[in-house]
Amino acid sequence: MGDRARKDALFAEFAAVGKVLGNPKRLELIDLLGQGPRSVESLAEAAGLGMSTCSAHLQMLKEAGLAEARREGKRVYYSLAGTDVAGLWDHLRRVAQRHRPRTELARRAYLGPEDTAAVDTDELLRRLARGDVVVLDVRPEPEYAAGHLPGAVHIPLEELAERIDELPRTHEVVAYCRGRYCVLAHDAVRLLDAEGVPARRAVDGLLEWRLAGVPIEVDAA
Known part of the structure; x- marks a missing residue:
């Protein structure tokens, strides 16, 4: 094999990763797996996919080396192959927003108007350490169980209206969800x-905090 063939073979390996990333639903599955391991059934429901379609996408992620699978009884659970995969997803989003103008338009259309005040991570962690803030996790239960900020109150967004009285009124509430491109916290604050x-x-949210090494608590179950 000559130098050109060897170089082509190397770049083909890089291209295999790029190819598997070139599908919106597979990127959504990576986004969901950035929250922690999850069953195929749960991923299919969260991504709005049929079971067979979801399984096929997950298998492609696994074959590309981006995801891992394990079986527990009759269920198959997937996880990202490493933190670097979550970092790749995070960097891809940042590059798209910086260099593709329509990405920002799509972000605004999805997240809604800039009508909610925000707290950066440093301030949130300082206030959490002082105990003068109520931190509210509004993600679905499987994501909360897979990892959350210590001390966070968990009320999924779809239950918040009925359970709002469970929130302590002694301090300001800071809601969080999956990350910078997640609408759940925006809707919770509204x-x-x-x-x-x-x-x-x-x-x-959880994706950025995992990448930054912020301490995350995982339910024993």
């Missing part, structure tokens, strides 16, 4: 504001 509950949202 709901809380409408109910007269002082609230802001975290700028970052």
Whole structure:
């Protein structure tokens, strides 16, 4: 094999990773797996996919070396192959927003108007250490169980309106979700504001905190 063939073979390996990333639903699955391991059934429901389609996408991620699978009884659980995969996803998003103008338009259309106040990670962690903030995790239960900020109150967004009285009213509420491109915390703060509950949202979420090495608590179950 000559130098050209060897170089082509090397770049083909790089291209295999790029090819598997070139699908919006596979990127959504990577985003979900950035929250922690999850069953195929749970991923299919969260991504709005049929089981067979979801399994096929996950298998492609596994074959590309981006995801790993393990079986527990009749269920198969997937996880990212490493933190660097989450970092790749995070960097891809940043590059798209910086260099593709329509990405910002799509982000605004999805997240809604800039009508919610935000708290950066440094401030949130300082206030969490002082105990003068109520941190609210509004993600679905499987994501909360896979990892959350220590001391966070967990109320999924779809239950928040009915369970709002469970929130302590002694301190400001800071809601968080999956990360910078997740709408759940935005919608939670809009709901809380409408109910007269002082609230802001975290700028970052579990994906960014995992990458930054912020301590994350995992449920024993």
